[in-house]
Amino acid sequence: MNFRLFALGLLAIPVALATFLVPDARGFKEPALARMIFWHVPCALLSSLFVLVAAYYAVRYLNSPKMKWDIRVGAALELGALSAGLAMATGILFSRVQWGAWWHNDPRQTSFLIVLLTMLAGLALRGALSDEIKRASSTAVYCVASVIPLIFFTFVFPRLPQIAGNSLHPSQTIAQGQLDTNYRVVLYATFFLLFLCFVALFRRRVKVGEMELTLENLNELDTDRRRDPTDPGVVRPVSLPKGH
Amino acid sequence: MASISPETSPAPWLSQVRAVFAKEWITEMRSRHGIFVSGLFGVTAVIALVFASYTFKPSPLLAAGILSVILTFSSLLGVPRLFISEEEQRTFDLLMVLVDPGPAYFGKTLVTIVTTALTGFLLSLLYVVMVGIPVESWPLFWGSILVLSLALGASVSFAGALVLGAANRWVLAAAVAMPFLFPLVAMGVGALGAAFGDGRESDGWRNCLAILGMGVCLLALGPALVPTVWRPGSNHPRKK
Amino acid sequence: MVLAQAQNLGRKFGDRWVIRRLEFELRPRDVLLLTGNNGSGKSTVLKILAGLLSPSEGSFQIAQRFGYSALDLAVYPALTAREHLLFSAKVRNCPDRADELLRQLGLQRAIDQRAGEFSTGMRARLKLALAIQHKPDVLLLDEPSAALDEAGQEALANLLEEFEGAVLLATNEKEDGRFGTLGLHLS
Numbered sequence: 001m002n003f004r005l006f007a008l009g010l011l012a013i014p015v016a017l018a019t020f021l022v023p024d025a026r027g028f029k030e031p032a033l034a035r036m037i038f039w040h041v042p043c044a045l046l047s048s049l050f051v052l053v054a055a056y057y058a059v060r061y062l063n064s065p066k067m068k069w070d071i072r073v074g075a076a077l078e079l080g081a082l083s084a085g086l087a088m089a090t091g092i093l094f095s096r097v098q099w100g101a102w103w104h105n106d107p108r109q110t111s112f113l114i115v116l117l118t119m120l121a122g123l124a125l126r127g128a129l130s131d132e133i134k135r136a137s138s139t140a141v142y143c144v145a146s147v148i149p150l151i152f153f154t155f156v157f158p159r160l161p162q163i164a165g166n167s168l169h170p171s172q173t174i175a176q177g178q179l180d181t182n183y184r185v186v187l188y189a190t191f192f193l194l195f196l197c198f199v200a201l202f203r204r205r206v207k208v209g210e211m212e213l214t215l216e217n218l219n220e221l222d223t224d225r226r227r228d229p230t231d232p233g234v235v236r237p238v239s240l241p242k243g244h
Numbered sequence: 245m246a247s248i249s250p251e252t253s254p255a256p257w258l259s260q261v262r263a264v265f266a267k268e269w270i271t272e273m274r275s276r277h278g279i280f281v282s283g284l285f286g287v288t289a290v291i292a293l294v295f296a297s298y299t300f301k302p303s304p305l306l307a308a309g310i311l312s313v314i315l316t317f318s319s320l321l322g323v324p325r326l327f328i329s330e331e332e333q334r335t336f337d338l339l340m341v342l343v344d345p346g347p348a349y350f351g352k353t354l355v356t357i358v359t360t361a362l363t364g365f366l367l368s369l370l371y372v373v374m375v376g377i378p379v380e381s382w383p384l385f386w387g388s389i390l391v392l393s394l395a396l397g398a399s400v401s402f403a404g405a406l407v408l409g410a411a412n413r414w415v416l417a418a419a420v421a422m423p424f425l426f427p428l429v430a431m432g433v434g435a436l437g438a439a440f441g442d443g444r445e446s447d448g449w450r451n452c453l454a455i456l457g458m459g460v461c462l463l464a465l466g467p468a469l470v471p472t473v474w475r476p477g478s479n480h481p482r483k484k
Numbered sequence: 485m486v487l488a489q490a491q492n493l494g495r496k497f498g499d500r501w502v503i504r505r506l507e508f509e510l511r512p513r514d515v516l517l518l519t520g521n522n523g524s525g526k527s528t529v530l531k532i533l534a535g536l537l538s539p540s541e542g543s544f545q546i547a548q549r550f551g552y553s554a555l556d557l558a559v560y561p562a563l564t565a566r567e568h569l570l571f572s573a574k575v576r577n578c579p580d581r582a583d584e585l586l587r588q589l590g591l592q593r594a595i596d597q598r599a600g601e602f603s604t605g606m607r608a609r610l611k612l613a614l615a616i617q618h619k620p621d622v623l624l625l626d627e628p629s630a631a632l633d634e635a636g637q638e639a640l641a642n643l644l645e646e647f648e649g650a651v652l653l654a655t656n657e658k659e660d661g662r663f664g665t666l667g668l669h670l671s
Binding site: 125 | 402407410412416422423469472
Binding site for chain 1: 492497498499501503504505506507508516517538540664665666667668670
């Protein structure tokens, strides 16, 4: 068994237990269920992180078009969409339990939905292009260009005074240390755990992509070896007699 | 693409842009398909709105929101056509043989912006007249429409350029344009809302400036990034 | 002087290699005849050299001034023949030579007619005019005579005989074989 994965599994047990054992938070309609933020906030942060990771590898691909960068761009997009989806799902549950409705017309909820849709659009673009080189370059360009609106929606838009004032989401609670100490410690722990989980997933996804590429290259090598030994392999033109 | 001697000097960048602009303009004016589709959608949307809301007058903010959405969708319907049609009528290869991708993209984007602005001006006027919204600041109103047209044209062109060669290009163009369009709609509501009397005029101009900034960013990014999609490196090594 | 060359050129679509390990070098007056069955990769080679497709492996070089004409290349239906040549002259920074070229290729009567109203043969002539307008050093021609009538084929023959650069001619027409100085059969 992979030692790192085993260690990650071992770490997950106390962190998951801590999320249940921490005292109930005050000021919520359903204090026991406020624990959802332990998973909701880290997932939202991780999705933003993967947006930046995808853009970073996209720039590397545009600088030097190698498929290994494209594999990383694809992996970051997939995991970004996964973490954004999880953040969305936990957010919707939280909204139902604490605020009384599955969907509030909350600007922050909507802006995060746009972030999720943006990543899904990137994946749709990848899926719609069959030529692997075109797919890689289109995705890279999309990831680089969409990073500006994504940063706007993730970091700028929710903090605009007119938005922050109308949102049910607290905007600076964690940054300003307004969170209960126990809650803060567990929140950091779950973030750390999820961060490690997603890094492990990212590495696995990249490895799978690279193995697919290696397998493809090996198949070609095998075909080359099985070629007729008298076949020179190279296709060159021959001179034609005049007026043939 | 690698090249070997003898070298020649290709036409300057701006001359190529001018030539592409002229070609696209002539083509667009002869078929008028893009303008027609955008305009028809916008007019239908305005009439539907007037028909549905004859018993009440929308608030300045709601009116600004509706107008921004109409302008966005009208540009989304007609504009990527300029890029996608090039592939659908199979002339994209001819364009790539004749023109460098950067100026080809920029020339097309400029035509897109002009047609978006034309339909935008007409639709906005029609909207204001038919819905009967009082405009508090005409300079801000026309300024907002102008910068929105520029940014919408640049965004939708960018999306149209990215989806060339993809399956379901039309739907995909809309999906890919989304991250660029949503901020524009949000800022457009702010700018037009101020023009209709909701909030301070200075805030409206600030929104206009933000829209302009985003449009200029996309205009500058496009010619730098799109060539890598339209003409991926000729010596692209597949192996990792 | 080498005008076009390919080293270990290969292109695959999906899992299938259409061309592999292609090597050639073209000098002035060379006419490389590319032959092969449908799907053997003739058009792919020309598209790679024209910069319309990227190779999956290998590399190539081609003189900056090249002309390309192919059966599946479309022209702008809303533009006239003259407008096509004016547009390409502007972007290529060369004289338009519209009257001269269209007369040479037998299109002088259709000079102000929109390409959307052209027959397939007329479109093929217009594409040839666009390919040679800037006096290229290399001509990439994909099935150039497939849609041409007798007069058109004669115009093409004259053009190839007078051409001083290198030509890559992908064809299945036996008649075109007489132009070749080099041959490459793709399978």
